Amino acid sequence: MKIFVLLFCLLLAACETAVPVKQKFPEVPASLMEPCTNLEYAPAGTKELSVLLETVVKNYGHYRTCRSMVESWQEWYNEQKRISQ
Amino acid sequence: MWIIHHLPPSFLETIINLLLLVGLGGTLATVLAINTILRFLPIFSHYYRIAQVIFVCVFLLGVYMKGAFTTEQSWRQKVAEVELKLKDAEIQSAKTNTVITEKIITKTKIVREQVKTAADKIRTIVVPHDKECVLSPDIIEAHDAAIRLLSEPR
Numbered sequence: 173m174k175i176f177v178l179l180f181c182l183l184l185a186a187c188e189t190a191v192p193v194k195q196k197f198p199e200v201p202a203s204l205m206e207p208c209t210n211l212e213y214a215p216a217g218t219k220e221l222s223v224l225l226e227t228v229v230k231n232y233g234h235y236r237t238c239r240s241m242v243e244s245w246q247e248w249y250n251e252q253k254r255i256s257q
Numbered sequence: 258m259w260i261i262h263h264l265p266p267s268f269l270e271t272i273i274n275l276l277l278l279v280g281l282g283g284t285l286a287t288v289l290a291i292n293t294i295l296r297f298l299p300i301f302s303h304y305y306r307i308a309q310v311i312f313v314c315v316f317l318l319g320v321y322m323k324g325a326f327t328t329e330q331s332w333r334q335k336v337a338e339v340e341l342k343l344k345d346a347e348i349q350s351a352k353t354n355t356v357i358t359e360k361i362i363t364k365t366k367i368v369r370e371q372v373k374t375a376a377d378k379i380r381t382i383v384v385p386h387d388k389e390c391v392l393s394p395d396i397i398e399a400h401d402a403a404i405r406l407l408s409e410p411r
Contacts, residue, residue, distance in 0.1 A: 180405075222380065222384045229376055
């Protein structure tokens with residue numbers, strides 16, 4: 173009886189085939205996770221055109237930085253997709 | 258098979274091949290050469306039927322285990338290949354991250370320099386005209402209202 177039980181276990185053991193191989197989702201660089209800087213307001217009480225223009229130029233700079241982050245995200249995604257294929 | 262996981266493959270292969278050989282050899286001997294065996298071992302005549310059954314069972318077990326072992330080994334090889342590919346992919350991903358991080362740092366530096374250059378130009382060209390062009394608070398408020406509108410979360 174014990175031998176039959178052992179044989180039965182041996183036969184059942186063939187049912188198992190489990191070797192999971194998982195691909196880890198790649199880590200994104202920390203610099204891409206930083207939020208975009210907020211736009212700046214003109215300093216309170218400003219009357220000078222130069223001060224306003226400086227604020228506008230700074231905001232252009234914030235936009236350019238944010239845009240380069242978006243482009244970098246796209247580049248990162250496309251590159252990771254190519255690597256994983 | 259969970260048994261195969263815990264035993265060394267070479268040891269398993271030896272056992273399985275032994276089972277096959279013994280099973281096949283015993284089956285052939287008890288089926289084809291039984292008369293010759295009984296001539297030398299007459300005492301065996303009472304048990305040769307049981308021996309036939311045992312040898313056939315051993316042979317079948319050997320075939321079954323051989324199939325399971327071969328399948329397991331081929332799956333292990335496939336897994337090893339995939340794991341190697343995944344490791345390569347991880348290395349490439351890390352390199353990509355480094356390249357992109359460096360690009361962002363460079364681009365940010367360039368933008369800062371360009372903003373500074375533009376601000377310097379404004380100070381040089383526009384500041385002398387500030388007295389001629391005094392802005393009313395409405396203009397500043399219109400600028401700030403646009404910033405508020407664009408900064409609102411959606």
